[in-house]
Amino acid sequence: MRCAVGCGFAQRAAEDGSGLAAVTGDVDHPVTGGLACSRGIEETRNPDGERLLEPLVRTEGGALEAATWEDALARAVDGFRDAHERPGDAVAVLGSGQQTTEAAYALGKVARGGFGTELYDANTTLCMASAVTAYYQAFGSDAPPCTYEDVGAAERHVVWGANPAVAHPVLFRWLSTAANADGVELVVVDPVRTATAERADRHVAPEPGMDLALARAVLARLVETDRVDDAFVDAATDGFAELVDALPAVADAAADAGVTAADVEVLADAVDRRALVYWGMGVNQHVQGTEIARALVDLTLATGNLRPESGPFSLTGQANSMGARMASSKGTWPGHRPFDDPESRRLVADAWGVPVERLPDDPGPGPVGVFEADPDAVWTVATNPAAGMPESDLARDVL
Numbered sequence: 001m002r003c004a005v006g007c008g009f010a011q012r013a014a015e016d017g018s019g020l021a022a023v024t025g026d027v028d029h030p031v032t033g034g035l036a037c038s039r040g041i042e043e044t045r046n047p048d049g050e051r052l053l054e055p056l057v058r059t060e061g062g063a064l065e066a067a068t069w070e071d072a073l074a075r076a077v078d079g080f081r082d083a084h085e086r087p088g089d090a091v092a093v094l095g096s097g098q099q100t101t102e103a104a105y106a107l108g109k110v111a112r113g114g115f116g117t118e119l120y121d122a123n124t125t126l127c128m129a130s131a132v133t134a135y136y137q138a139f140g141s142d143a144p145p146c147t148y149e150d151v152g153a154a155e156r157h158v159v160w161g162a163n164p165a166v167a168h169p170v171l172f173r174w175l176s177t178a179a180n181a182d183g184v185e186l187v188v189v190d191p192v193r194t195a196t197a198e199r200a201d202r203h204v205a206p207e208p209g210m211d212l213a214l215a216r217a218v219l220a221r222l223v224e225t226d227r228v229d230d231a232f233v234d235a236a237t238d239g240f241a242e243l244v245d246a247l248p249a250v251a252d253a254a255a256d257a258g259v260t261a262a263d264v265e266v267l268a269d270a271v272d273r274r275a276l277v278y279w280g281m282g283v284n285q286h287v288q289g290t291e292i293a294r295a296l297v298d299l300t301l302a303t304g305n306l307r308p309e310s311g312p313f314s315l316t317g318q319a320n321s322m323g324a325r326m327a328s329s330k331g332t333w334p335g336h337r338p339f340d341d342p343e344s345r346r347l348v349a350d351a352w353g354v355p356v357e358r359l360p361d362d363p364g365p366g367p368v369g370v371f372e373a374d375p376d377a378v379w380t381v382a383t384n385p386a387a388g389m390p391e392s393d394l395a396r397d398v399l
Contacts, residue, residue, distance in 0.1 A: 003040070003167060003168050003169075003317070003318070003319060004097075004168060004171075004315055004316035004317060004318060004319060004321060004322075005031075005032065005168050005169075005170045005171045005319075006031065006032075006319045006320060007025060007026075007029065007031075007032040007035060007036045007037070007040055007170055008025070008026035008028070008029025008030075008031070008032055008036075009023050009024065009025065009026055009036060009040070009041070009044055010023070010024050010025070010026040010027075011023050011044070017053070018051065018053070019045075019046075019051045020044065020045050022045070023041045023042075023044045023045040024036070024041070025041075031148065032170055035170045035173065036170065037169035037170055039169070054066050054067070054068075054069075055067050055068070055069055055071075055072035055073075056072075057071065057072055057075055076379075079377055080115075080377050080379070082377075083375070083376040083377035084115055084377075086376060089115075089117045089118050089119045089364075089373070089375070090375055090376040090377060091115045091117050091119065091375060091376070091377045091378075091379070092117065092119035092120065092370045092371075092373070092375035092377070092378045092379070093107065093110070093111035093115065093117065093119070093120045093121075093378075093379045093381075094120070094121055094122075094123075094367060094370065094378065094379070094380045094381065094383055094385060095107045095108070095121070095122040095123060095324065095328060095381045095382065095383065096122065096123040096318060096324070096381065096382040096383035097122070097123050097127075097128075097316065097317070097318025097319060097320050097321035097323075097324045098318055098319060098320065098382035098383070099122075099320060099323075099324060099381060099382050100320060100323065101320060101323030101324070101326065101327050102327075103381075104122055104320070104323055104324040104327050104328040105327040105328065105329075105334060107122070107328065107381055108120070108122065108327070108328040108329030108330065108334070109329065109352055111329070112329045112348075112359055112360060113348075113349070113352040113354045113358065113359065114354075116358040116359065116360060117360065117364070118360045118362055118363070118364030118365070119364055119365070119370045119373055119375050120329075120330065120364060120370075121330055121364075121365075121366055121367045121370060122324040122325075122328035122329075122330045123318065123321070123324060123367070123383060125330065125331065125366035125367065126366060126367050126390075127281065127284065127285075127316075127317040127318070127321070128284060128314070128316055128317065128321050128325065129284070129289075129290075129366070130283065130284040130285075130286070130289030130290045130292075130293050131144075131279075131283075131284055131289075131293050131314035131316075132325060132331065133290045133293075134290050134293035134294045134296075134297055134314075135293075135297075135314070137290075137294060138294060138297045138298075138301070138312075141336055142325055142326075142331070142332070142336060143326075143336065144311075144312070144313060144314055144322070145306060145311045145312070146276060146310075146311040146312070146313040148171070148174065150276060150308060150309045150310065150311065150313075151171075151174045151175055151178055151276065152174065152177075152178050153178075153274070153308075153309035154178065154184070154274055154275060154276040154309050154310055155183065155184055155185075155273040155274040155275065156184070156185055156187060156270040156271070156273045156274070156275040156276070157175055157178065157179055157184070157185070157186045157187065157275070157276055157278070158187045158188075158189065158267065158270050158271065158275055158276070158277045158278065159175075159186065159187070159188045159189070159190075159196055159200075159278045159279075160188075160189040160190075160211070160277060160278065160279045160282070160283060160296060161189065161190060161211060161279050161280055161281070161282025161283040161286075161292075162190075162196070162278055162279055162280025162281070162282055162283075162315050163190070163194040163195060163196045163280070163282075164196055164278070164280070164315065165194070165195035165196040165198075165199060166194070166195050166196070167280065167315075168315060171315070172196065175278075176199055179201070185201040185202065185270070186199065186200045186201050186202075187200060187201065187202045187203075187204070187266060187267065187270045188200040188202070188203045188204070189204045189205075189206065189211070189214065189267070190203070190205065190282065191205050191206060191207065191208045192205075193205070202266050202270075204259060204263045204266060204267060205259070206257040206258055206259050207257060207258030209286070209287075210256060210257040210258055211257075211282075211283060211286065211288070211292045211295075212288050212291055212292050212295055213248075213253045213254075213256040213257040214253070214254075214257035214259060214264070214267075215292060215295035215296060215298075215299065216247055216248055216253050216295060217248070217250050217253035217254045217256075217257060217259075217264045218264055218267045218268050218271065218299060219243075219247060219295070219298060219299055219302060220247040220248060220249065220250045220253060221250050221264050221265065221268040222268050222271070222272065222299075222302055222303065223244055223247065223302075224250060225268070227268065227272045227303070228302050228303070229302065229303055229304030231304075232301075232304035232306070233301065233302060233304075236301070236306070237301050240301075240302070243298065250264060271299045271300065271302075271303050271305060272303055274305065274307075274309050274310045275300070275303070275305050275310055276305075276309075276310055276311060276313050277296050277299060277300055277305070277311070277312050277313060278313045278314075278315055279292075279293065279296055279312075279313075279314060279315065280314075280315040280317070281317060283296070284314070284317075293312075293314065296312055297312045299312075300312045329348075330363060331363050333345070333347075333348045334348065339361075339362075339363045340361065345359050345361070367385065367389060368389065368390055368391055368394075371385070371389070371391070371394050371395050371398045372394070374398055375398070378398070378399060385399070386399055
């Protein structure tokens, strides 16, 4: 499991048990049907690191030495039990979007229903928090309305702050194939002429960091040229009049974004058609990430692009970020049940067979805050905080 496409691989183990002898795309996979990129295949077959064939435990002298599963698991259980018996949340649990949905659910069940800890994250508040919040604010649920099946039928593909030609190669193959059809265009918004921009029919390059100004310029252009889907807006949205009143003048916003009026019109024309608007980490990791993601959602709502073959399409960073967000018990209880809803807490406690008072009533901090809490024990699953955390020095010190 590498990028967010989640391609299926067929693997053949090495005869000596040392790893994998061959990896190919799985022709029976229901989504990718045998497609896979070279990076996913190679990193699966030959990762940059040594494959562990047995558990390791650290000795009193500081060295890691091989151990039996019984010894390693017993030490882990004893350590977690000792920490758990101390006052407060002394045990931290960190999962990731590299887990399957079932594994993410199980880990959340142990963290919330077993340890009862607030110090838990499934990576859902690290890379995707901006998109998650934008979806919640817009729709009341963290559930992207688009699917891969929509890609083949959209008239415009607007890729904003993402480089799927490199980061999501199989998805980009579908996207570029669709864009090669008559009357279909790929439009890229990125300050950099990326590999995706090189393949685009049109490339709009705003000044770095000025995505919000550009998105608002496009919406203002749609309003002033009477290209808003009024029937859809009236039937399906709230607050649009207030948003329109707060819009800047098109020329002013375009100038702030460092683009021309013609660039703004390119994007206005694109979203005035049956359009998919994709975005990635260029938006989500921005200091205004949530606002920009909301502005992109606003463009799809204003033009009625919330139907099959159109919509706001956040490209996740990890293979199963969406499954982790849905089932891991981080920001919501499984199935997007509100975390602060007493009835949802009771339902989950009953399903797990634990006292409801054991379940935390606060989702707790994100990963940075987990380490700032200085836990006594840390359980990580399919994640490497010593290398990947925004404040990796802090993470290493705590570990």
